[in-house]
Amino acid sequence: MVIRSSKRTESHVNDQSLLDYSKGSLTGSIAKVFAIYLAMGAINAPNPALAQEFRPVTTRAVGANRVSSRPDYAHLLQETAQANGWESLEAVDWLDAGVSSRFRYELRDHDYRTPGLVSDDALFTQTLVYLGIRSVVDPLRLAGEFMDSRRLLSERISIPNEENFTEVLQAHADLYFESTIDGEPLTLMAGRMTFDAVDRRLIARNRYRNVINSFDGFRARLGGDRSPWEVDAFALRPVERDIDDFDESYNSSWLYGVTGYWRAGSPNLEVEPYWLLLNQEPRQGLPLQRRLHTFGLHAFGQWDAAQWDYDLSLVGQLGETRNLPQRAWAAHAELGYSWKADWKPRLAGWMNYASGDHDPGDGMQQRFDPLFGATFAFYGYSGYFSWQNIMDPAMRFSIQPTDRLRMELIMRAFWLASDQDAWVRGLRIDTQGDSGSLVGQELDLRASYAVWRWVDLEVVYAHFFPGPFVANTGRNPQSSFTYFQATLRF
Ligand SMILES: [Ca+2]
Ligand SMILES: [Ca+2]
Numbered sequence: 001m002v003i004r005s006s007k008r009t010e011s012h013v014n015d016q017s018l019l020d021y022s023k024g025s026l027t028g029s030i031a032k033v034f035a036i037y038l039a040m041g042a043i044n045a046p047n048p049a050l051a052q053e054f055r056p057v058t059t060r061a062v063g064a065n066r067v068s069s070r071p072d073y074a075h076l077l078q079e080t081a082q083a084n085g086w087e088s089l090e091a092v093d094w095l096d097a098g099v100s101s102r103f104r105y106e107l108r109d110h111d112y113r114t115p116g117l118v119s120d121d122a123l124f125t126q127t128l129v130y131l132g133i134r135s136v137v138d139p140l141r142l143a144g145e146f147m148d149s150r151r152l153l154s155e156r157i158s159i160p161n162e163e164n165f166t167e168v169l170q171a172h173a174d175l176y177f178e179s180t181i182d183g184e185p186l187t188l189m190a191g192r193m194t195f196d197a198v199d200r201r202l203i204a205r206n207r208y209r210n211v212i213n214s215f216d217g218f219r220a221r222l223g224g225d226r227s228p229w230e231v232d233a234f235a236l237r238p239v240e241r242d243i244d245d246f247d248e249s250y251n252s253s254w255l256y257g258v259t260g261y262w263r264a265g266s267p268n269l270e271v272e273p274y275w276l277l278l279n280q281e282p283r284q285g286l287p288l289q290r291r292l293h294t295f296g297l298h299a300f301g302q303w304d305a306a307q308w309d310y311d312l313s314l315v316g317q318l319g320e321t322r323n324l325p326q327r328a329w330a331a332h333a334e335l336g337y338s339w340k341a342d343w344k345p346r347l348a349g350w351m352n353y354a355s356g357d358h359d360p361g362d363g364m365q366q367r368f369d370p371l372f373g374a375t376f377a378f379y380g381y382s383g384y385f386s387w388q389n390i391m392d393p394a395m396r397f398s399i400q401p402t403d404r405l406r407m408e409l410i411m412r413a414f415w416l417a418s419d420q421d422a423w424v425r426g427l428r429i430d431t432q433g434d435s436g437s438l439v440g441q442e443l444d445l446r447a448s449y450a451v452w453r454w455v456d457l458e459v460v461y462a463h464f465f466p467g468p469f470v471a472n473t474g475r476n477p478q479s480s481f482t483y484f485q486a487t488l489r490f
Contacts, residue, residue, distance in 0.1 A: 253278075294371065
């Protein structure tokens with residue numbers, strides 16, 4: 001990963017210098033342009049394949065890099081065999097396989113997500129097994145993923161986001177065509193699937209959360225992760241989680257979407273427009289009615305030899321929730337600077353905004369709905385916030401002292417976007433708006449270490465400092481959250 005990103009920077013610098021050369025040469029003689037062009041060609045000549053390969057940059061915003069289909073712990077068995085010297089398996093070039101086993105011990109002191117501000121500890125386990133078959137009966141491909149998520153040592157009531165026993169997380173059949181329009185691949189998928197869309201703020205394959213979102217239905221992808229452009233369209237039923245029984249989806253709830261990815265402007269500008277429609281009819285067990293159009297634009301890029309980076313997201317939402325008309329919006333704006341030093345230091349500042357309900361009596365819902373988005377890295381490790389009714393500026397400093405070690409420090413502050421609407425995850429509201437809007441501040445620390453190729457260790461500490469809104473609406477002790485995590489991959 002590290003090697004790849006530094007390669008990207010290098011090739012980008014080369015592209016830029018090529019550009020500068022040709023720009024400067026426009027004012028000079030044609031012969032000079034031609035000579036430089038020949039010289040560049042000669043330099044690139046030893047490895048034309050590398051020079052031609054398009055490697056768009058990915059965003060540096062925390063948590064916003066998507067995994068579009070196969071989970072990151074799964075690999076082509078041939079590659080795994082070569083890396084480990086398993087000669088008997090080196091010919092297996094048609095099977096993707098992987099096992100991930102994660103153990104996380106969590107300590108919570110005054111958990112604001114519970115009415116009694118419970119202090120508790122828990123051990124979370126998550127086992128994932130992935131198998132994918134490709135290029136045996138092409139264009140037909142098959143993929144399946146098993147998930148087992150458990151919570152031990154805790155006396156709190158069971159939560160479907162934390163526990164789900166022996167579940168089918170993915171099971172889909174694909175038709176894969178290597179080269180279609182403009183030479184781009186086309187993938188038609190049907191079945192149960194997980195994936196990240198755009199910047200993961202509205203549809204995500206969860207990384208921190210012990211139980212992962214999945215969907216049943218159809219998806220068509222034209223283009224791949226490194227294509228200059230890609231269109232991804234889907235019609236899916238969100239899977240409803242059941243701790244003991246098999247999860248199911250229902251015809252009363254459908255999520256439709258079209259997302260576009262334009263990467264030709266890499267590294268300076270990549271643009272991702274999208275439209276999503278969630279149509280959820282009330283039914284027993286899930287009484288919430290929602291019919292929401294969510295549309296937006298995500299843009300990111302780097303400049304100045306990749307030292308500066310930015311990430312912008314702007315989203316509108318129209319429709320209805322609980323039969324009330326809904327008008328809401330949300331945004332994220334981030335700017336980062338990376339120093340050219342061995343420790344790869346980066347300093348970033350950002351603002352998250354999501355509208356809240358202005359007035360409980362105006363017959364309209366203005367609180368943004370984050371759909372199926374991730375929250376952990378975006379809005380604080382404590383898990384007290386999501387992309388609804390917040391104004392959340394943050395500063396982050398990160399370093400990478402070695403290829404294996406990453407450390408970060410994030411300072412965040414949270415205001416209610418509307419002081420008449422709820423601190424949603426804190427389960428508190430003052431509909432009069434007399435309790436102020438500053439909910440509090442959070443300090444997040446994280447260190448992760450790759451012990452060797454099979455094992456990752458991670459430590460997180462988060463401290464929450466409650467503000468006036470918390471003091472004016474009930475008990476207001478400081479709160480902390482710590483975890484130790486080990487992930488084993490095979
Ligand atoms: Ca289940
Ligand atoms: Ca309202």
